[in-house]
Amino acid sequence: GQQVMQIPQYQHVQEGEDFTTYCNSSTTLSNIQWYKQRPGGHPVFLIQLVKSGEVKKQKRLTFQFGEAKKNSSLHITATQTTDVGTYFCAGKSGANNLFFGTGTRLTVIP
């Protein structure tokens, strides 16, 4: 069945270093969403990508959607302690589904 794999599961970085998390789907996606969940909190929507090859930026965050619409990435430049949390991708491929990746937990060491 539909699966969205996300790697790495954990990432520890020194403050100021860059961070990237990757999502891969077994099927072509109609769109992909990204969410951030702070420790003890709930997922909060970051962005949605729809077009093949799409790239969107939010300040230090860069989101990409692959040409085949089967993979996506989130890159954070110069991490800050406020970036701490778990980042989830969520892929949609049919009318009534949204499959979340397992998440990447980011720890930023000051």
Next chain:
Amino acid sequence: IAGITQAPTSQILAAGRRMTLRCTQDMRHNAMYWYRQDLGLGLRLIHYSNTAGTTGKGEVPDGYSVSRANTDDFPLTLASAVPSQTSVYFCASSDSGFGNEQFFGPGTRLTVL
């Protein structure tokens, strides 16, 4: 504006007991969802409702039921709780269906003993 509220915040439940998790949104969103979050497994969809009066099964529906009598409320019922249902449960809503931004509630931490 509260957004989405969930109750209770946490609950410890004996196996075999019936439990209803409550979810209410004040954004007049058409679609609502229930997810469970387990360590290492991310968020998995239990049930969803695209509009009041309709519901559908998600990825892990067994042991759970939902109803959507009106736009605002989407309760999740565990008819006879089992320890494997120990999890954090999140309710979410979106303006219209899965292709839109989902707004999540604060979650309910459920422990079944």
